[in-house]
Amino acid sequence: MLLITCPYCRMARPESEFHYGGEAHVARPAEPANVSDAEWAAYLYMRANPKGVHAERWRHIHGCGRFFNAVRNTVSDEILATYEAGMSRPDLGDGTKDAR
Amino acid sequence: MADRIAARRSALEGLALPSSAGLASVTDVGVAARFLYRGAPELVAGVFGVELPTTPLRANARLERAVLWLGPDEWLLLTAKADDSTLSATLSNVLHGKPASLVDISHRQVGLVVSGPRVEALLNAGCPLNLDVAVFPVGMCTRTILAKAEIVLWRTAGDTFRIEVARSFAPYAVAFLDEAMHGIA
C-alpha cells in the first residue's frame, strides 16, 4: 500500500483513505464560448498519460476530504511531492516541471 | 384511536457491544448533539465555549463539549446533550449572514467508546493508521476508515478512543469490532 503525505493533514496516510483525481493543472478555458471545438475537446479529453513523472490530483476523501496535487512516478509509483490545490507544480530539479 | 407517537431509538439498540476482560471493551457514548461546522474558526469559538483547533488532526475538549478538527475549514462540534436546540439556535444567530455552514448531524451518527490495554490492536484490525501513542497521541483525531466504514477516530486517553460512525454503519462497525476482539484474544 502506498503512503501518501496529505498536505492538509501534514502526515503520511494509507492509500486506502484516498481517491485518485486524474491529471493536475488542467485549466478550464476562461471563455468556453470563444474556443474551437478542437480546443474544447483537448481540454475535456486529452491527457498526457506519461510513463514517468506525472502531476496528478488526489483527494483525501476518508480524511480531511480535500483535493490536493501529487507528483508521482507512474513507473515506480514513488510519490515525489504533494502540495495544496492551487499551488503550482514544484520544481524537483529533474527537468520534468514543464512536462505534461 | 390510539395515538401513535414516533419514538427515537438509538442505532445501537439491541446490539451486543463486544467486551473482553483484560483486552478491550466497546461501550455506547450515549446521547450527544453533533454539528458539522465549516467556516472561520473564530466565529463560533466564543458561543461554543471551546477554542476551535487550527492545528490539523487535533481536538479541544472542555467540560462536556469538544471540537474536532476534520479539515482546514471543517470541525465537528460535540456536546453531551440529546438535542441541543438551544446551542443550534445560538450558533445560527452568530453565523447569520456570514460565509459559513452549520449542519446538525446529531442523529446521523452514533458514538462508541473503545477502551482497554489492547485497544490499538483491536482498532488496527480495520484501521490502517499507526495508533502508537507516540504517533497518534491523546487529543489527536481524524476521519479515517474502519474496514469498509468511514469513521471519526479521537484518542481521548492513553487506552481510550471515541469512534463516531454513521448510524447505518453502526451494526457493521460493532460486528467488525466483535470479530476483531476474537482476533486479539
Ligand SMILES: [Zn+2]
Ligand atoms: Zn488530509
